[in-house]
Amino acid sequence: MKGVVFTEFLEMVEQKFGMDMVNSLLEENNLSSGGVYSAVGTYHHGEMVTLVVDLGKRSGMDVPDLLKAFGGYLFNTFKSGYPEMFASATNGFEFLQSVDQEIHVEVLKLYPDAELPSFKTELLEEHVLQMDYRSDRAMGALALGLIEACGNHFNEGYEVDYQPQTEDGKYVRFVITRNA
Amino acid sequence: MSEDAYKKAFEREREARKEAERITEAKSRELFELNTALKKLNEGLEERIRERTSELEAARNKAEANTRAKSEFLSMMSHEMRSPLNIIVGLTELLDQRKLEEPEGGYVRNARFSALQLLNLINDILDLSAIEAGKIAFESTPFDLTYAVDQVFYALEQRAIDKGLTWSKSMPDDLPAPLKGDAAKLNQVLINLLDNAIKFTRDGGVEMRLTQVERQGKENEVWVAVEVSDTGKGISEENIDRIFNKFEQENTSTRRVHGGSGLGLAISKQLIELQGGNISCESELGQGTTFRFELPFIHEPRAEKDELAKDWSKVDLAGFRLLIAEDLEVNRMLLRQMLRNTGIVLFEAENGKEVLEVLKTREVDLILMDLHMPEMDGIEATRAIREGRVKGLDSELAIVCLTADVFKETKESIFSAGMNDFVTKPIEMRRLFQVLGHWRKQINSRRES
Numbered sequence: 001m002k003g004v005v006f007t008e009f010l011e012m013v014e015q016k017f018g019m020d021m022v023n024s025l026l027e028e029n030n031l032s033s034g035g036v037y038s039a040v041g042t043y044h045h046g047e048m049v050t051l052v053v054d055l056g057k058r059s060g061m062d063v064p065d066l067l068k069a070f071g072g073y074l075f076n077t078f079k080s081g082y083p084e085m086f087a088s089a090t091n092g093f094e095f096l097q098s099v100d101q102e103i104h105v106e107v108l109k110l111y112p113d114a115e116l117p118s119f120k121t122e123l124l125e126e127h128v129l130q131m132d133y134r135s136d137r138a139m140g141a142l143a144l145g146l147i148e149a150c151g152n153h154f155n156e157g158y159e160v161d162y163q164p165q166t167e168d169g170k171y172v173r174f175v176i177t178r179n180a
Numbered sequence: 181m182s183e184d185a186y187k188k189a190f191e192r193e194r195e196a197r198k199e200a201e202r203i204t205e206a207k208s209r210e211l212f213e214l215n216t217a218l219k220k221l222n223e224g225l226e227e228r229i230r231e232r233t234s235e236l237e238a239a240r241n242k243a244e245a246n247t248r249a250k251s252e253f254l255s256m257m258s259h260e261m262r263s264p265l266n267i268i269v270g271l272t273e274l275l276d277q278r279k280l281e282e283p284e285g286g287y288v289r290n291a292r293f294s295a296l297q298l299l300n301l302i303n304d305i306l307d308l309s310a311i312e313a314g315k316i317a318f319e320s321t322p323f324d325l326t327y328a329v330d331q332v333f334y335a336l337e338q339r340a341i342d343k344g345l346t347w348s349k350s351m352p353d354d355l356p357a358p359l360k361g362d363a364a365k366l367n368q369v370l371i372n373l374l375d376n377a378i379k380f381t382r383d384g385g386v387e388m389r390l391t392q393v394e395r396q397g398k399e400n401e402v403w404v405a406v407e408v409s410d411t412g413k414g415i416s417e418e419n420i421d422r423i424f425n426k427f428e429q430e431n432t433s434t435r436r437v438h439g440g441s442g443l444g445l446a447i448s449k450q451l452i453e454l455q456g457g458n459i460s461c462e463s464e465l466g467q468g469t470t471f472r473f474e475l476p477f478i479h480e481p482r483a484e485k486d487e488l489a490k491d492w493s494k495v496d497l498a499g500f501r502l503l504i505a506e507d508l509e510v511n512r513m514l515l516r517q518m519l520r521n522t523g524i525v526l527f528e529a530e531n532g533k534e535v536l537e538v539l540k541t542r543e544v545d546l547i548l549m550d551l552h553m554p555e556m557d558g559i560e561a562t563r564a565i566r567e568g569r570v571k572g573l574d575s576e577l578a579i580v581c582l583t584a585d586v587f588k589e590t591k592e593s594i595f596s597a598g599m600n601d602f603v604t605k606p607i608e609m610r611r612l613f614q615v616l617g618h619w620r621k622q623i624n625s626r627r628e629s
Contacts, residue, residue, distance in 0.1 A: 019189065020181050023181065026188075035192055036192050
């Protein structure tokens with residue numbers, strides 16, 4: 001998993017729960033990276049799972065809620081860090097449809113070793129987009145946070161129907177209805 | 181947060197920074213290597229472009245060499261094919277002048293016409309190759325336009341009469357004369373248009389109108405418009421744009437019924453446009469067709485009039501000493517016939533070596549020199565004379581080239597070898613007498629001074 005996800009995650013934890021929480025998560029989980037992350041590095045995604053699960057325990061929050069909140073946080077990071085990704089899209093659906101076909105293509109050029117989730121989209125109606133998430137990371141809730149943040153960014157309040165397609169959470173269907 | 185925790189956080193940050201630096205360094209190196217590879221690829225591509233370019237150059241050179249070879253072949257062929265034809269044309273002309281009884285006279289005229297037609301076809305093909313190779317050269321020699329047009333008109337008259345067509349012309353009497361231009365190319369266009377008109381007209385007739393037109397042009401420029409109208413089958417509107425294209429006739433049945441190469445109009449158009457003129461066509465199906473072309477000529481009032489005297493046969497050649505250098509007996513015979521009763525003194529040689537031999541013992545005023553002769557050709561013999569290789573000989577002796585070649589390079593090589601003038605085959609008596617008369621005058625005035 002890309003290091004930027006770890007560094008952003010830790011920054012969010014620091015903002016919301018404080019430096020001590022970050023310290024505990026990194027020092028008390030026996031991480032193989034030693035809790036040292038740089039944005040340009042690549043780390044085992046299991047460490048992220050460990051961190052999120054432990055944060056859930058320590059904060060008393062549900063893991064899916066934490067991931068969803070992180071998705072919203074990550075969206076804003078992407079927005080300020082990579083404005084060019086948002087340049088061509090004029091609305092949220094356009095942007096979501098470009099994730100698999102354009103953004104991930106560019107990411108792979110920069111990081112050929114990146115293992116990215118796939119997002120297959122299909123416009124069911126003018127206001128309804130179906131988006132199929134597939135990833136061994138099983139982080140559908142993170143994707144949900146990203147999708148909702150996207151709706152906010154484009155001022156298009158989304159109602160997102162979260163439909164897990166498998167029990168392991170590696171395949172989730174989102175049916176997104178646009179209100180505006 | 182405890183001091184220990186800060187220390188650990190600080191330690192983690194330092195490690196993270198080092199790792200980031202290591203990764204960045206590795207990425208830089210990777211970029212550098214990729215860049216080097218890209219540069220190499222680029223150089224490889226440039227090398228390939230250079231190779232390709234030189235391959236293309238080689239191919240172009242080869243194509244140009246092929247074209248040159250083709251052009252030389254055509255020049256050869258023109259000589260090979262035209263020489264025997266010229267003899268036929270010349271001999272039938274001599275026969276025609278005998279005013280034979282009918283029907284023999286008609287046979288001779290038809291034979292002559294057919295030979296001229298074949299000669300025309302060969303000329304067509306040669307002309308088109310020359311035009312396409314950018315090698316066509318236009319004469320600018322003084323000639324009597326009215327006379328030249330008359331000649332063509334009367335040459336085709338018999339065919340029109342045989343077909344039962346009316347055959348008429350109108351020309352102004354006050355056309356400036358002489359005009360400078362290319363009489364042979366004008367003839368070619370006229371023959372083509374008149375011949376087409378006869379070919380495509382079953383009833384009615386053909387009319388030719390020549391007028392002088394006012395055009396904004398250079399000083400001394402005289403514009404002449406010629407219209408050839410027929411009452412033939414006409415050309416449909418959709419085909420009228422195509423008739424000037426080479427190898428295109430109005431439709432396939434045209435070739436079946438009327439024959440022809442389909443080159444005539446394309447050549448005529450090129451010949452006219454290359455001289456700054458224009459040609460157009462108006463037609464109505466079933467009513468007839470009118471071709472109109474306009475051509476500029478140069479009028480130089482000071483040009484010597486006697487050179488163009490209509491009565492060229494009165495040119496005084498008595499006592500003029502002429503050496504004919506020509507390998508074919510039949511051509512020498514033709515010249516002997518043309519020049520009999522003029523009082524001219526004739527010597528003959530069959531090749532360049534014989535020319536030099538004759539010059540050692542005989543005094544000669546002018547040599548009519550064929551280009552292609554065995555042993556020593558006309559160019560080589562001319563060089564020998566001009567370089568003073570014959571002792572005691574006037575190296576400024578007049579040399580007139582006899583040639584069937586139509587290509588520009590040949591003409592250039594004629595003059596650069598040191599020849600003074602040329603007469604093209606088939607030899608027209610009028611041109612021959614004009615040239616001989618002109619040089620006799622030149623020689624006399626040089627001797628007087």
